[in-house]
Amino acid sequence: MPTLTTLPLWVQIINLLAAILLLLAFAMLAQRRIVSLIDLYAWQGLVLASSTAIVGYATGQPHLYFSAGLTLLLKVALLPWLLHRLVRQLDVKWDVERLINVPTTMIIGLVLVVFAFNLAVPISQLASTVTRATLGIALATVMLSFLMMITRRKAISQVIGFLSMENGLFFAATSATYGMPMVVELGIALDVLVGMLILGVFFFQIREQFDSLDLKHLEKLKDSE
């Protein structure tokens, strides 16, 4: 038997949460309804907040509680609420049209996960932290979100992809390294929030200019025509 069971319970829970995070990333990749996409994003935030809190509890780093609370506030409550509002106001419900169909996307996603795991394995072996295996999953989540951004056509789903990529990075920061310094985390949170607000304004302008949030209108600028 592999040695998993010798790991303490909290590491097992982190591993479980990591797996759920990966699952959610795939679910986002497959999801067509934008409202569900936002809900999945909120779930991701919840998983992230719980894993951060658990790491904080287990390693006795109180600042991680703060960061978990921040995650909860920002990624489970505030950003999904903003996104829901945007979706309601802009009246975009579906993102059916995409560059690559779902099964192909999934297969590419699997390949990416394998790639990410391979990349992470040598690093994980060097790690001193107990939750080192999660680095691969964090990297995989980042890559899957990247894939989602590439394959989606609607501006809003691209942004959700961007946010979920940030989730993956955050997971790498908290679970693989037990959290970055507080200043940095605050800065990152601030950037994400401000970025989201700017984009919210942007959506309306894009819609105003193009009468749609479909990004195929945004492919005019090319060299030399």
Add this chain to the structure above:
Amino acid sequence: MTITGFLSQLLQVAIALALAPLLVGWVNCCRAWLANKRAPSLLLPYRMIRKLFAKDAVVAQNASPIFRLTPYVVFGAMTCAAAIVPSLATDLPFARAADAIALVGMFALARVFMALAAMDIGTAFGSLGARRDMFIGFLAEPALLMVLFTASLLSGSTSLPQIVDTLAHREIGIYPSLAFAGVAFTMVSLAENARIPVDNPATHLELTMIHEAMILEYSARHLALLEWAAALKLFNYSCIGLALFVPFGIVVSGTGWQLLLSAAPLLIVKLAIGGAALALIETLSAKMRIFRAPEFLGTAFMLAVLAMLVNLLLGA
């Protein structure tokens, strides 16, 4: 091969044969209860099989030998599968042949014969059912294999008894890979056993049926064998699921009679719970259009592959 070993192997097969219709009856009862209906008798499947055996078989004029042979092949394949699935004990004489891939092969063999027989008569429904069944099988089998591989990765072997042994004697812990594989396996089982989101066992509505369309031409003892085989298939799948995901209580050495006899009631309890859960799933979900099936099974496949990947990375 000792006599006791042989006898306990026989016992396991006998229990499977005997309990399979009961499981179907139980699931039907649960479904009726959940739908607030009066439940049919628990023993209805037995009566049905007995009634069918008593009748004279009618076979279409243009039926080839394959048509007559199929019920026996399918029933035989399912019985063999019942012999190698470690439902009661792991150290049985057939255990050496009990390979996960062989098991999937056994199911595939039954499926191929079913499909051939369904097309044999040349009716529209038969071909339609055969086509749909192959379509589903083509999607479900890789997923099933992936689930089994995930379990194999944990134990380092594709031999079913060994997998179950390691899984039964692991320490209690959280295994994300097994959780994913469990969900994937449930989805595959639903599809493979023609249960609700994919097929509806309780209806003969032409446009949607899959399994029922294939056995439309059969009657009497042939039909009885096929129904029994279908019940056995459900039983086998349930046992695989139980062996992989709740293996506790399975006896390691199949020689101790007492142990074996203690494992049997436990199995019945687990099957009863599993059957009720199946009924619950079926009641809660609606049947999908056939074109949604690839998505459903694709999800199962993805989950199974993810389980494998997570297992490789996390070692759990």
Add this chain to the structure above:
Amino acid sequence: MVEIVLVLSLPLAGAAVLALFGHRRVAADINVAVSVCTLLAAAALTARVVIDGPLLALDRQFFVDPFNVFLVALTAFVGFTTSIFSRPYMRIEEQHKRLNAARLRLYHSMYQLFNFTMLLALLTNNLGILWVAMEAATLTTVLLVSLYRTPASLEAAWKYFILCGVGIAQALFGTILLYFAAEKLLGAGGGALLWTELDSVKGSLEPTVLSLAFVFLLVGYGTKVGLVPLHNWLPDAHAEGPTPVSAVLSGLLLNVALYAVVRCKVLVEGSVQTSFAKDLMMGFGMLSVVVAALLLSRQKDIKRLFAYSSIEHMGIITFAFGMGGPIANFAGLLHMTVHSLTKSAIFFTVGHAAQKAGTQVIDDIRGLVTINPQLGWALAIGSLAILGMPPFGVFASEFLILTTAMRDHPWATPLLLGSLGLAFAAMFSKVQPMVFGETAAKRLPLRPSMLPVYAHLALVLMLGLWIPPFLADWYRQAARLIG
């Protein structure tokens, strides 16, 4: 210490003030005033470093050494001159009804905020804060690029946001990996992200992790540098935003992003004992030079033309830092300085020229010398300078880079020379008719602000003939540091 606080707080305060009064008539003057104060503070900081040497301030959170001090000075200087240029430029834009008061307020406030993020990125000792500052710079410039709210500018800003957002996310992952490697040695907490701390233990950092981290960091910050194939946002953002923004994008942002890459490279070099980081940088740099040179001749938009030229020059600098060694690094630092000065000067002239012609299409801009001789000659001289004609500073740095390449990496020489030749031909053939061609247009009614252009070009000329000893000394020290 006080100087650092001043350098950072002045633009921040300026941004706050301009957020309130940015739409007023005086806003442009406030903008200039804030920039001049920032420049003075930066000069004081520079003087302090000249006298006292490198300094570490505010609980090790800020760090000034020869490598970043000249960039701080350069940033403050270009920020100042651009604010002078933007005063008449934005006024004309307002008169042409391309902007309203609210947009103007946004512009002024974001301009100062952008300067703040640049200076913060340069001065911070914390690699995490560096990332945060770069991301904040992306956000401010996204708003600046989309200022006109035209479909094209929205598209450019969207592309810019998504590409740089994704890129910068990769950089964050690289930063996390760095932290991951360092916290084993330095312990959890703030210390493990401080560049000075990392630098002191770089020899014992885990090479595997650092190599991977560097790939992510290079891709991440490289997106902002505009390295091919991550350059797609750059021409759009330059072409569609207001010209002062193009000038600071090319003059400041690209430099600072490259600065981030080089800071990280120093750590990785110290840990990984192979030429991995160097090869990667040389590869990206060379690719950028070649591709940009090839694409130059296809440009029809004047700002896109010079945007591609920026990609080319960033490629040259990246290549120089990739080669390493005292001479190449010296040349790279010099090239950073002169490119930033020359390119922003060019954008100043281009901005007025495009404003005059009412278009950015090269074919429709003709005879600048007759419309406004100063403008025409400035564009001609600026273009010659950026193309590497002696006696300008660009020639000196390119010459040094080429000779080092000839000695250390002979394979690169024909590629570099060919690209430079191609760029020369493409750019010259496009700029020449713009400056000297026939035109029926009237003379420019409003006097363009030529002071910044002259100042920049004079500095570039000076750097080509004589480098002040303290600057040369910094370059040498920084070159040693970069390795």
